[in-house]
Amino acid sequence: MPTTITTTDALAAFCTRAADAPYVTVDTEFLRERTYFAQLCLVQVALPGSDEDDAVLIDPLAEGIALDPLYDLFRNENVVKVFHAARQDLEIFFVDGDVVPSPLFDTQVAAMVCGFGDQVGYETLVRRIAKASLDKSSRFTDWSRRPLSEAQKSYAIADVTHLRQIYEYLSEQLAKSQRTHWVEEELAALTDASTYVVEPAQAWRRLKMRSNSGRMMAIARELAAFREEYAQDKNVPRNRVVKDDALLELASTKPKNVQDLNKSRLLLRDARKGKIAEGLVAAVARGLDVPNADLPKPSHGKDRSSLNPALADLLRVLLKAKAESAGVATKLIASSSDLDDMASGHIEGAWSSGWRHEVFGADAERLLRGEIALSATGQKVKIVEAP
Incomplete structure (x- = not known):
């Protein structure tokens, strides 16, 4: 079974070893169903090689542990940090440690460039490149519960041990085909810290608006901004505050007070009272107060009237x-x-x-x-x- 690191000193000792490696493979296990920000439950890291001590589990929930040595490793420009489908992992590390691992290698992106198709899964690469199979029975377990079972540990460590062979194979293929710069271009957005900053004022853009009314869009913008700020502050999923369909309903009906708010068909019970209800009514009022000249404009896309x-x-x-x-x-x-x-x-x-x-x-x-x-x-x- 892999070593589980539960103290800052043990983590620092491992990261000192890792600083001399050309690369490390990294993965995480986390929970996000009940929170706005992901709860980091486990970090798996492996060094090149096959010794038992070359792959470890880091327990961020262990009492007193600090992940600073790991984040210093992530900032070490001499060590490539290898992930598969890194987007969510990187967001977690940015929020928790204000760090984006660099230099970065994403095997999902590299596999795309090497002809494995779009968004190829890790299990497929393990089967096709490492010629191995994965036991996925622990995929949907509660990673916040302790102690971890032996099955959970085996599942978790496999996500970084096979990744070593996949990385070495893909990086070699990229060098042969002279496509390494393709991957670097694709990773530019992932390594940009602004990718992981959620601006409440822009949250409305992810809504599927059913109207081109500038006034409705202005109200939806204010409602979505309030929802995002509240969800971040309370660390709850945004849809636990107000679901998208209810938010769009309010943008259309324009409730002026809590009594009007309670006429909604779609609003959750908790959103009909207290701070959420007050915030929703205030957001609608702000949207109604936006001057006509400042109303959002619908996006019509590019003009295709001359399409051939x-x-x-x-x-x-x-x-x-x-x-x-x-x-x-x-x-x-x-x-x-x-x-x-x-x-x-x-x-x-x-x-x-x-x-x-x-x-x-x-x-x-x-x-x-x-x-x-x-x-x-x-x-x-x-x-x-x-x-």
């Missing part, structure tokens, strides 16, 4: 051919909506720079300018220089 359907079809053929040649999924390069934008004259987008431009964007621009044409030979599509 035939050109869009040609771009789809080119994209398919390019994606097959590069060994990556088409939707990783450009979406159907992106292609319609291009065929409408909008040539700025993710495809216009970086690795997407190398793979597809450059030839797409040439096709739009009439510099190349497409021909089919059997099952293959070829680019032909225009005369």
Whole structure:
């Protein structure tokens, strides 16, 4: 069984060893069903190698333990921090320790670039690269309960031990194909601390608005901001405060007092009284007070009135051919909506720079300018220089 670290001194000793390693693999177990911020319950870390002491479980719930040595390791630019599907793990570390591990390697992103498909799961990579299988029986256990069972420990440590072989294989493939910079481009957002900062004033943008009314959007904006601030302050899930459908109902009905609020069909019982009810009524009032000139404007997307359907079809053929040649999924390069934008004259987008431009964007621009044409030979599509 792996060693479980429960003291700051033991963690510091392990991290001192890790500081001399070229990389470490990292994973977490956490709970988030009943809180706004994730509750970190376990951190798994492995060093290169196969000795028993090369992989440990760190118990952040142990009395008196401080994770500062781990966060110092995360800041060590000489050690690559390897995760799989790192987004949630990184958010936890940013909120808890004000740190974003760097340099970073995400095996899910790397696998995408290496032709394993979009958002490939860890279990698939373990099976295909490490030639092993995982026991997932502990996947949905309560990681906050102590003591951890032997089954939980085995499950948790496997998430970083197999990751070593996966990382070494993928990094080698990236070097051979000269696609390491593709991964670095994709990881730019993950390593940007602003990715993990939730601004209450922008929370309304995740709502699925059913109206283009600027006034309704202004009220929804204020309601969503109140909900986000309250949820953060009380550390409860936002939908435990007000569900999205109830929030949009209030933006439409515009209650002016608690009595009006109680006429809602969708509002949770706890939201009809006390601080939540007062906050909702005040938020509606703020939305009603927004001057007409300052009301949010609906997003209509890019103008496609000049869309050339035939050109869009040609771009789809080119994209398919390019994606097959590069060994990556088409939707990783450009979406159907992106292609319609291009065929409408909008040539700025993710495809216009970086690795997407190398793979597809450059030839797409040439096709739009009439510099190349497409021909089919059997099952293959070829680019032909225009005369």
